[in-house]
Amino acid sequence: MSGMEISKKQDIQMTDSRRKLLNAMMVSLGSYIEQEAKKLDDWRNRTFGEIYAHLKHEVQEIKRSKTKTQQLHNCIDACCLSAMLVAKLLEDESKQNR
Numbered sequence: 554m555s556g557m558e559i560s561k562k563q564d565i566q567m568t569d570s571r572r573k574l575l576n577a578m579m580v581s582l583g584s585y586i587e588q589e590a591k592k593l594d595d596w597r598n599r600t601f602g603e604i605y606a607h608l609k610h611e612v613q614e615i616k617r618s619k620t621k622t623q624q625l626h627n628c629i630d631a632c633c634l635s636a637m638l639v640a641k642l643l644e645d646e647s648k649q650n651r
Contacts, residue, residue: 581632588633596637601639604641 559567581598589596611631618624 581636583630584629585633585636601638601641604634604637604650608638 611627614627618627
């Protein structure tokens with residue numbers, strides 16, 4: 554972290570945080586691979602606005618979830634949808650830089 558000193562405890566906590574986020578992203582990727590394969594990755598044919606609307610819905614579902622299992626499922630869906638939006642933006646940026 555460019556010139557900033559951190560303690561051993563902070564370093565351990567930061568490393569643990571990154572591992573937890575990576576694990577969550579890998580779980581979400583696994584879910585994406587399983588679910589989107591059934592749909593032949595049709596998200597690529599959907600607009601940014603359509604995916605965003607679905608993401609907004611999933612975020613609302615997280616709040617309304619009655620069980621931890623439902624909450625987890627909706628969080629995973631939201632993570633996948635967020636990644637789809639990132640992928641769309643990166644693809645658009647790549648096309649513009651050609």
